[in-house]
Amino acid sequence: MHSIRSQFISFITALLLVLLLLLNTYPLISSRDAVFEEKRSSMTGQAATVSSTLSSLERLSPENIAEVLRYLDVSAYSRVVVTDLGGKVLYDTAGAAGEPTELEDLLTSLEGKTVFRSSFSEDAFNSSVAMPLSANGALTGAVYLSEHDAERAEIILGFQHRIRAASLGIGALALVLAFLFVFFLLQRIQALVRSMHVVADGDYSYRHKNRGRDEITELGEEFNQLTERLQTTEEQRRRFVSDASHELKTPLASIRLLADSIVHNDNIDAGTMREFVTDIGNEAMRLQRTTEKLLDLSRLDDKVSAPAEPVDLKKVVLDSLTPLRPLAQEKGVALETELEDGCVVLATEDDLFHVVFNLVENAVKYNVPQGSVGIRLQGDERNVSLTVSDTGIGIPEEDRQNIFSRFYRVDKARSREAGGSGLGLSIVHDAVLAHGGSITVGQNHPQGSVFCVTFPRPTTEETAT
Ligand SMILES: Nc1ncnc2c1ncn2[C@@H]1O[C@H](COP(=O)(O)OP(=O)(O)OP(=O)(O)O)[C@@H](O)[C@H]1O
Ligand SMILES: [Mg+2]
Structure with missing residues (x-):
């Protein structure tokens, strides 16, 4: 595995090397080129002056050439050569x-061409120019000037040294800064990874300490939120498992007790026996209801119910009232x-049935004799709402926020007596959502409760599918 640190440092080093290389070569090459250009113009200019002055002489001889050159002052040049047309110096x-000249450039310029050369070697600029001499349009010889310039070279070399020293300093500083930057960045990432390990090991109450305001902080905040959700889910799961086992334990204990009494009582009469067995049956029925409700809840949790389709709520209400009428009649509730x-x-029709059935069942169960339950269904263009109100015992204000939690009952004894498991409203809540x-949920006047369920009305396209 390549660590981010080594990747980043190699990237920065490569970048710095390229930059420093450019910085160390480009200005030198261009200033050298500028010197070459300047030499070309000054030396060809000087050679042209020499050439035209010599051309005006009637006859070229060492003496009058020396005379002219002294007059033109060519002392800055390291060598000056003049030949005749035949190449003789x-x-x-x-x-x-x-003697005949050994200089190639002079021989070339005797063919009528001007030759200029300039090079940078041995810490100096060496330049030369060879130019033909002509009088009245005819070639008469050639002139050659050469120069050795160490002064300019020294300036450029000094410049080069300064750039090199400065760029080495800047490069080293940049590397140190880059190293410090990744070091601190990686420390924060490693701290986050350590926090993740702590949470992964099961400590959901742990929170990562965030510093600064950047993407890593954002990552840390996201991680904390995720941990918080995990913690909530984990707590809910634990509570659910303990509540569920408790709920199942109670009827099972009753069944065991009843069965034991039958087994250990030798002279039990038929009437008592029937009573005990009926009780066992009732407890078994309660167990069955609870497990069925738990299954409904887990199905809603998994979101694996049948696909949604347009359902007429009025039909569902009428369907769910049918099995509840006997209970209402028994309790004298209208x-x-x-x-x-x-x-x-x-x-889905199934989910809506659960919603209506549980709400109306509660309204009947927690009602008073001669009480009533009102079921109202109405809609506007945006929503459809179902209101179930009763004249029953009502729900104390402080319990209202909890009644949708699993296994929550306001009056445990009364609810259990009525056969309740405390799961009905959780199913309603999950199905509605x-x-x-x-x-x-609210208070009915003068007494009782009101539950109001609102669904968005489907659009025409949704109804068509
Ligand atoms: N209409 C109501 N009037 C008064 N109290 C209610 C009403 N509806 C619900 N409650 C209270 O809320 C609690 C939770 O209701 P929920 O329907 O979830 O459970 P349950 O009726 O006890 O059992 P289950 O519906 O699972 O058989 C009930 O135990 C009851 O105390
Ligand atoms: Mg109920």
């Missing part, structure tokens, strides 16, 4: 006259309905 500041037509909701609706 007439004048040479670096040797004897009379069911009053006021149902609008055309209240269509996008959901699963289909995009909302549910509220």
Whole structure:
């Protein structure tokens, strides 16, 4: 594995090397080129002056050439050579006259061409120019000037040294800064990774300490939020498991007790026996109801219910009232309905049945004799709402926020006596939310409770599908 640190440092080093290389070569190459250019113009200019002055002489001889050159002052040049048309040296500041010249450039310029050369070597600029001489349009010879310039070279070399020293300093500083930067950045990332390990090991109460205000802080905040959600889920799961086991334990204990009494009682009469067995049956029924409700809840949790389709809520209300009428009659509670037509909701019939059934069942169960339950269904262009109100015992204000929690019962004894498991309203709540609706609970006047469920009305396209 390549660590971010080594990747980043190699990237920065490569970048710095390229930059420093450019910085160390480009200005030198261009200033050298500028010197070459300047030499070319000054030396060809000087050679042209020499050439035209010599051309005006009637006859070229070492003496009059020396005379002219003294007059033109060519002392800055390291060597000056003049030849005749045949290449014989007439004048040479670096040797004897009379021999044929050995200088290639002079021979070339005797063919009528000007040759300029300049190079940078041995810490100096070495330049030369060879130019033909002509009188009245005819070639008469050639002149050669050469120069050795160490002064300019020294300036450029000094400049080069300064750039090199400065760039080495800047490079080192940049590397140190880059190293410090990744060091601190990586420390923060490593701290986050350590926090992740702590949480992964099961400590959901741990929170990462965030510093600064940047993307890493954002990452840390996201991580903390995720941990918080994990913690909540984990707590809910634990509570649920303990509540569920408790709920199942109670009827199972009753069944065992009843069965034991039958087994250990030798002279039990038929009537008592029937009573005990009936009780066992009732407890078993309660167990069955609880497990069925738990299964409904886990199905809603997994969101694996059938696909939603347009459902007429009025039909669902009427269907769910049928099995509740005997219970209402037994308790002397009147069911009053006021149902609008055309209240269509996008959901599954099963889920809506659970919603209506549980709300109306509660309204009947927690009612008073001669009380009543009002079921009202109405819709506007945006929403469909179902209101279930009762004249029952009501729900104390402080319990209202909890009644949708699993296994929550206001009056445990009374609810259990009525066969309740405390799961009905959780199923209602989850089913309503699963289909995009909302549910509220309030107080009915003068007494009782009101539950109001609202679903968004589906659009025409949704109803068509
Ligand atoms: N209409 C109501 N009037 C008064 N109290 C209510 C009403 N509806 C619910 N409650 C209170 O809220 C608690 C939770 O209701 P929920 O329907 O979830 O459970 P349950 O009726 O006890 O059992 P289950 O519905 O699972 O058989 C009830 O135990 C009861 O105390
Ligand atoms: Mg209920």
